[in-house]
Amino acid sequence: MPFFKTFIILVLTLFWGCAGVALESNPKTPVAIQTFEEDGYILLAFDALDRNDPRRAVEIFETLYKRSGSLEYLKEAIALNVAIGDHLKAREDALIYLEAEPKDMEVRRALIGVFASLNRLPEALAEARRLLGVEKSEENYELMASLYFVKQDYAEAEKYLESAYSLHQDEAILDRLTSTQVLFLKNRDKAIAYLESHSRIKGCSEMVCEKLASLYREKQDLARLEETYNKLYEEFGEERYAKALLEVLLYRKEYDKAILFLEKSGVEPEVLLDLYRFTGSLQKAQKQAEHLYAIKHDVTFLGLEAMLQYENAKNQNDPKLLESIESKLRIYLQERQDHVYLNFLGYLLIDHNVKVKEGIKLVEEALEQLPDSPHYRDSLAWGYYRLGECKRALSEMEKIPLSEIEAEEEMLEHYRLIQKCAKKSSK
Numbered sequence: 001m002p003f004f005k006t007f008i009i010l011v012l013t014l015f016w017g018c019a020g021v022a023l024e025s026n027p028k029t030p031v032a033i034q035t036f037e038e039d040g041y042i043l044l045a046f047d048a049l050d051r052n053d054p055r056r057a058v059e060i061f062e063t064l065y066k067r068s069g070s071l072e073y074l075k076e077a078i079a080l081n082v083a084i085g086d087h088l089k090a091r092e093d094a095l096i097y098l099e100a101e102p103k104d105m106e107v108r109r110a111l112i113g114v115f116a117s118l119n120r121l122p123e124a125l126a127e128a129r130r131l132l133g134v135e136k137s138e139e140n141y142e143l144m145a146s147l148y149f150v151k152q153d154y155a156e157a158e159k160y161l162e163s164a165y166s167l168h169q170d171e172a173i174l175d176r177l178t179s180t181q182v183l184f185l186k187n188r189d190k191a192i193a194y195l196e197s198h199s200r201i202k203g204c205s206e207m208v209c210e211k212l213a214s215l216y217r218e219k220q221d222l223a224r225l226e227e228t229y230n231k232l233y234e235e236f237g238e239e240r241y242a243k244a245l246l247e248v249l250l251y252r253k254e255y256d257k258a259i260l261f262l263e264k265s266g267v268e269p270e271v272l273l274d275l276y277r278f279t280g281s282l283q284k285a286q287k288q289a290e291h292l293y294a295i296k297h298d299v300t301f302l303g304l305e306a307m308l309q310y311e312n313a314k315n316q317n318d319p320k321l322l323e324s325i326e327s328k329l330r331i332y333l334q335e336r337q338d339h340v341y342l343n344f345l346g347y348l349l350i351d352h353n354v355k356v357k358e359g360i361k362l363v364e365e366a367l368e369q370l371p372d373s374p375h376y377r378d379s380l381a382w383g384y385y386r387l388g389e390c391k392r393a394l395s396e397m398e399k400i401p402l403s404e405i406e407a408e409e410e411m412l413e414h415y416r417l418i419q420k421c422a423k424k425s426s427k
Contacts, residue, residue: 038068045076054080062093071100078110087114103134112143121151138164138173145176154184165194171207174198178211188215204231213244222252233265242267255279273304282312303332303341310348322352339369339376347379356386374400378411381418390421 041064048056058080064073074097081090094111098104108131115124128144141164148157161177164170178191195212204212209232216225229245232238242265249258255275262272269292276285286308293301306328313321329345332338346362349355360383367376377400384393397405397415405411 038064041067054084058084058086058089071097075104075107078107082110082114087117090114091118102130105131105134105140108134109143112147116147116150121147125151136163136167138167138170141167142173142176154180158185169198169202171198171202171205175207175211182215188218191215192219204228204235206232206236209235222248226252226254239267246271273301277308282308286312299332299335302328303336303338306332307344317352322348322354326354337365337369339366339373342366342369343373343376343379347382350379350383350386353386356383359383360387374404374411378405378414382414385414385418385421388421390418390425393418394422 041060045057045060045064048054048060058077061073061077061080064070065077074093078090078093078097081087081093091111091114094107094114097107098111101107108127112124112127112131115121115127124147125144128140128147131140132144141160145157145160145164148154148160158177158180161173161180165173165177174194178194181187181191181194192212192215195208195215199208199212202208209228213225213228213232216222216228226245226248229241229248233241233245242261245261246258246268249255249261255278259272259275259279259281262268262275269288273285273288273292276282276288286305289301289305289308292298293305306325309321309328310316310325315321325348326345329341329348332341333345342362343366346359346366349359349362360380363376363379363383367373367380370376377396381393381396384390384396397418400411405415
């Protein structure tokens with residue numbers, strides 16, 4: 001943690017009984033404390049704190065120290081001076097205190113914070129080294145690292161953070177260490193090595209895995225990125241991790257893996273539908289569209305289900321099948337006059353000789369929305385052909401570029417039949 005945070009924690013530790021003290025001073029109470037015994041002095045100090053007068057409390061604690069010789073009173077004065085920002089006085093009192101109690105780490109940390117606040121880094125570093133000489137703890141190593149951060153000596157800061165981390169493999173220190181390696185020392189590989197090692201020994205926590213994922217993404221190490229997001233989703237079950245994993249799978253074109261993951265997890269059901277269609281699993285796509293319509297009541301899925309039902313049918317001339325598909329498409333078109341479905345239903349009615357004239361009207365509506373569509377024009381021509389209006393059908397087919405007609409077998413077959421019919425009718 002930054003040395004400022006360490007410093008504040010120390011102040012709170014020392015500043016017992018003084019929570020909520022404001023920094024503004026009220027007028028001093030005109031009481032001659034000389035007439036009181038030690039307990040009376042203490043009561044006066046607490047009274048000053050209750051009245052938000054910490055400076056008065058400092059004076060009383062210092063008087064208590066001078067009269068009793070007890071270092072505890074001087075310690076209280078140091079904490080209050082730190083709290084009100086009187087760093088010079090805090091420094092003076094801390095040096096006096098440490099002459100008598102050189103192993104008191106709380107006061108030495110306070111002194112380090114005071115030196116840092118006074119921009120006297122060499123002295124702060126010297127005190128921090130003394131502190132480490134007394135106890136090599138995570139907190140003391142972190143404090144030393146914080147001072148080197150202030151000095152902008154990130155290589156030295158890294159060394160002390162490494163020492164702090166080596167003691168108990170604390171994740172908070174690991175976070176700070178790897179952030180230093182990435183942001184200041186530009187050594188992503190070293191940060192990754194630390195995080196991977198921690199993951200193997202201690203497990204991949206959310207913080208560690210997220211940090212690894214970020215670094216893998218930067219390096220374009222997609223295999224490890226996939227593995228990490230998979231761990232995060234399995235451990236925490238959050239949808240954001242599922243989406244991130246899916247993104248990686250799709251980017252890597254691992255469609256079968258993506259389908260298995262979506263089937264198992266139940267997330268992104270619409271993407272699963274698209275993947276079924278993309279990979280040619282049309283039976284599964286139809287069932288998924290049916291499922292989505294049942295739970296979402298969105299006609300998008302009903303229309304898609306109808307199309308897939310027709311494509312999947314073994315006997316596309318089955319009257320019951322055609323009736324079912326027509327019914328679904330009409331429900332769709334009641335809500336959305338979409339040209340794709342107008343043409344699909346229109347062509348269906350035309351091609352199966354069910355309601356050819358109505359089919360033509362539907363195709364014409366589709367052409368109003370998309371006049372240049374060769375497929376819609378082919379549908380219209382086929383409708384006229386079904387009605388026996390072959391010349392009119394040929395006129396519509398000739399509006400389609402020959403290259404596009406020849407590119408599709410069904411359209412080319414229509415063109416040949418219409419040409420043949422038109423020739424017969426012209427005789």
